[in-house]
Amino acid sequence: MFYALLVAVNILINAVSGVNTEPCAQTYPESPVVQLDSNFTAYCVLNESCMYTDASKLFWKIRNKKVPETQYTVLNKTVSSVTIVPSSLSDDLLTCNHLKHGEIETTLHGIFLTLGYPPDKPENLTCIVYNGEKLTCYWNPGRPTHLITNYTLRHEWASSSVIADCIPEGVNNSCSFYAPTFQFHIDTILWVEAKNALGTTKSDALRRDAANLVKPNPPEIKSLISTVQLPRALKIEWKNPMERDPSMTMKYIIRYRTNSSKEWEEVPPHDTASHRTSFTLQDLLPYTEYVVSLRCMRSNGQGYWSDWSKEAWAITPEDKPTKGPELWRRIGNPDESGNRSLRLLWKELDPMYANGKITLYTASLRRRTNEPYALAVVNVTSYDFVIPKYSFIASVIANNSIGASPPSVLAIPSGKKTEVQPAEIDVKAFPKDGKLWVEWTPLNKSIDGYVIEWCIKSEQTACEIEWQREPSTSSGAFLRGNIFPFKCYLIKVYPLYYDGRESSRSVEAYLQQGAPTTGPSVRTKKVEKYKAVLVWNPVPLDEQNGFIRNYTLTFSPSHGNVTTVVIDSSNTEYTLSSLKGDTLYNIHMTAYTENGKKDGPVYTFTTQRFANGEVEAIVVSCCIGFLILLLVGAFICFRKRDLIKKHIWPNVPDPSKSNIAQWSPHTPSRHEFNPKSSPFQDGSVTNVSVVEISEEKKSYTEQDIKSIDPLKKNTSEGFSSGIGGSSCMSSPQLSVSDGDEAESAQTTSSTVQYSTVIISGYRDQQPTAVVPHVFSRSESTQPLLESEERPDDQQALERDDHSVVSNQYFKQNCNENGTGRLQTVPQEKQPPDAVCLQNGLQDMNAGQSICSEEQSVGSQVDHVIGEIKSYLPQIARRGGYMPQ
Known part of the structure; x- marks a missing residue:
């Protein structure tokens, strides 16, 4: 249609533009029918009105696509042909075209191709x-x-x-x-x-x-007759479909089946090969509904079988039952007198054995001596008896309107044999062909058959027992009745011994298994630092939907790898070990059956921070350690009680007992040494100060001090700085003892006092000669007065015209632990008119630095009148301080 519309539009344009509407060319053959997949040739013939072009300038298009020029043939100036092979089932438009004025594509003519195939041979x-x-x-x-x-x-x-x-x-x-x-x-x-x-x-x-x-019409069944005289036969009568042509003789095929079956049985062909209109079916089941149908064809075998006729139904007459009902029993426990309850159970007869409608059942009990014991006629399928502890023979007979069935017999064991013993057979049960198949190993002993009991095993409902009886030659059977998937069936197989012995084997089975409905819920029974005991309840039986094959336990710390453990389905407890202390764990369990799985809920727990006994061990260890430490401390304190007393409760001298307290500038000088009085003249002591000497200079200091003070008996262990003008402000050192070791404990490391000694006379007097130094010490440990810390007298002396240059310089230095030391100035560096205050000090190593930080102990005095300040150690004596 699109191509036809295109051609029509082309013609319309030519007409509007004033061009002659007569086609410029003609295409042959017109409206051809073309065979698919075969060559077809078309021709385009130019008219006189198209002499402005020639056949060599024509081109062909099919389905609006240009045909390759290799398929063109130019016969002359006015005729061009094209050869194509159509392969599409749709109708195609083939057009002859040229370029007008060399640019405008113009369709000159076209034809529709009808495509198809020639007819095949029927x-x-x-x-x-x-x-x-x-x-x-x-x-x-x-x-x-x-x-x-x-x-x-x-x-x-x-x-x-x-x-x-x-x-x-x-x-x-x-x-x-x-x-x-x-x-x-x-x-x-x-x-x-x-x-x-x-x-x-x-x-x-x-x-x-x-x-x-000829194929005749199906025969028409006129009647299907049953008579009491022939309880196992049915007579069929029908109408011949070719009655109008007597020459058409027929043969038949008759088929029949019971109404409950889908399988047809056919009468042998030779019994119905002759032309007839009736037939009697024999050897049928009594009191059974049958379905009958037949068909026919020419007796010579020529032609065709007719279709099957419409089906007809009929019931055969009743007959005596041919088999007794299946019989079973329930035996209760004996009471005090030995009587037991007995329930006889039997099943309705299958119609193929009942041969009619069963109206009554006769149940009876007799002793093994054939002595009748009880008889009951009922129309139900069970009856209860109360029997003593003896063994019995039970029988049940089924009756219909024609007669009675053979009796079904069952041995009832005595009261001593009611306990069920394991049977001597192996029982298996599994699905097969969409049913539940029970299989066992048959016994070689003579038995009366087997009874199969089964019920749905449930935790919510009682087990309603069903049963069926199988012959002694059987080794397996399908469970008859409604068997449901995802239900657990408890199946028991009883061999029926002639002596009434009762034994059984049981097995559980599923017709079809699925995934459990719920998963197991796990919880902790005991949690420790490195392990946890987990417990769970099995999946409820009604929610298992199959046999639980195994469990998988999945656990992981809050930040760690996941671990999975496979656990046997019989376990309900599991111990996790190698856990981390004080860690949160996530756990869940999964139950697996053959056809699925189900996860249980997630459970979390945290392990203990300490293991069992760890806290007690820590507490006991700490207590023991503390006790040992306490004992050791007490022992040390006992051994070092004097040292502790000296540091904590030191002996503090009483300043009121100091000799310095009795000194007065008006007291005359004493040239003789008296331990109880000052050896100096009145006014010779003007200032007291403290200099600390370290332990490192003990050796030479003691000698030097002894050389200075011949009255000194012993040299102190060290010098200490203390109160009264010490520039180092360090801690006190040990003082000099009198040599008595017993009194050494009473000496103190407190501040050792030094006095400033006046060498010359009182006040403005000039010393006439160098005199030995005489020291007067104070027993007071009190700090010096501010006037003693600052030598105001020196400032006054500096204003005096008299100038005295000291001959000895003492420098005090402070080390890291604050210990002050004395340092002498070499002789060559002393002022020329300096007076040596102490000859013994000249023996010290000149220039040796005792303190690292050079600091003048006393200010260098240029103009001192008759007064020189010096720092020398005090000498301790037994029971106090010896005055200098």
């Missing part, structure tokens, strides 16, 4: 005469042609040239002739012709006698 021609009234032939027309194709069925008599045609209506594979167009007992020739635009073909001829092509 195959498998078959003709049937339906019940002698209609002759219908069928054939296979072959592949579709995609074109209008006409089929004609023709026939002619072999003795005549008259031909009759049959044209199908709506279909191309069958056609029918109706009587009397055809005749029996005369050969007829039949064939089929097919024709379309691409060709004509016909089938092979079929030569047949129409009588041998």
Whole structure:
């Protein structure tokens, strides 16, 4: 349609532009029918009005696509041809075109191609005469042609040239002739012709006698009769479908089945090969509904079988039951007198054995001596007896309107044998063919059969027992009844011994297993630092939906790897070990069956921070350690009690007992040494100060001090700085002892006092000669007065005209631990008019630095009148301080 519209638009444009509407060219053949997948050639002929162009400038297009120029052929200036091979089932537009003015594409003419196939030869021609009234032939027309194709069925008599045609209506594979167009007992020739635009073909001829092509109608069953005289037979009567033509004799096939079965049984063909209208079915089951059907064909075997007739139903008459009902029992525990409850159970007879409607059952008990004990006639399938501890024989008979069945017999054991013992068989149960199959190993002993008991095992409902009886030759059976998937069945198999012995084997089975409905819930039973004991309840039986094959326990710390452990399904407790202390763990369990799994809820727990006994061990260890430490401390304190007393409660001298307190400037000088009084003249001591001397200079200091003070008996262990003008402000050192070791404990490391000694006379007097130093010490440990810390007298002396240059310089230095040391100045560096205050000090190593930080102990005095300040150690004596 698109291409046709394109051509029409082209023509319309030419007409509007004033161009002659007569086609400039003509394409041949017009509206052709072309066979698919075969060559087709089209021609484009130019008219006189198109002489402005020639055939060499023409080009062809199909489906609006240009055909390659290799497929063109220019016959002359006015004729161009193209050869194509169509392969599409849709109709194609083939156009002849040229470029007007060298630029505008113009369609000169076009044709539509109708594509298809020629008809195939009809195959498998078959003709049937339906019940002698209609002759219908069928054939296979072959592949579709995609074109209008006409089929004609023709026939002619072999003795005549008259031909009759049959044209199908709506279909191309069958056609029918109706009587009397055809005749029996005369050969007829039949064939089929097919024709379309691409060709004509016909089938092979079929030569047949129409009588041998007959397919009769199905027979019509008139009656299906049952009589009491023939309880196992049914008589069938029917109508012959070809009654109007006596020459058409028939043979039959009769089939039948019980109404409860889907399997048909057929009467042997030779019993129904002769022409007839009735037949009697024999050896049927009594009191059973049967379904009957039949069909027929010509007795000579020519032609076709008819369709099956409509089915007919009938019930055979009753007969005596041929088998007693299946019998079983329930035996209760004996009471105090030995009596037991006995319930006899039996099943309704299968119709194939009942042979009628069962109206009554007769249940009886007898002793093994054939002595009758009890008898009951009921219309139900169970009856209760109370029996003593003896053994019995129970029997049940089924009765219908015709008679009674053979008795079903069961041995009842005595009261001493009611306990069920394990049977000597192995029992298995598994699904098979969509049913539950129970299998066991048959016994070689003589037994009366087997009884299979089963029930749905549940924790919520009672086990309603069903049972069935199997013959002694059986080794397996399908459970009869409604068996449900995902339910656990408890199955027991009882061999029936003739002596009444009772034994059984049990097994559990599922018809179909699935995933559990719920998973196990795990919880902790005991949690420690490195392990935890987990417990869980098994999945409830009603929610297992199959046998629990195993559990998987999945656990992981809050920040760690996941670990999975497989646990046997029989376990309900598991111990996790190698855990981390004080760690949160996530755990859950999964239950697995053969066909699925189910996860339980997630449970969390935290391990203990300390292991069992760890806290107690720490506490006990700390207590023992503390006790040991306490004992050691007490022992040390006891051994060092004097040292502790000296540091904590030192002896503090009483300043009121100091000699310095008795000194006065008006006191005359004392040249003789008296321990109880000052050895100096009145006014010779003007200031007291403290200098600390370290332990490192003990050796030479003691000698030097002794050389200075001949009255000094012993040298102190060290010098200490203390109160009264010490520039180092360090801690006190040990003082000098008198040599008595017993009194050394009473000496103190407190501040050792030093006094400033006046060498010359009182005040403005000039010393006439160098005199030995005489020291006067104070027993007071009190700090010096501010006037003693600052030498105001020196400032006054500096203003005096008299100048005295000291001959000795003492420098005090402070080390890291604050210890002050004395340092002498070499002789060559002293002022020329300096007076040596102490000859013994000249023996010290000149220039040796005792303190690292050079600091003058006393200010260098340029103009000192008759007064020189010096720092020398005080000498301790027993019981106090010896005055200098």
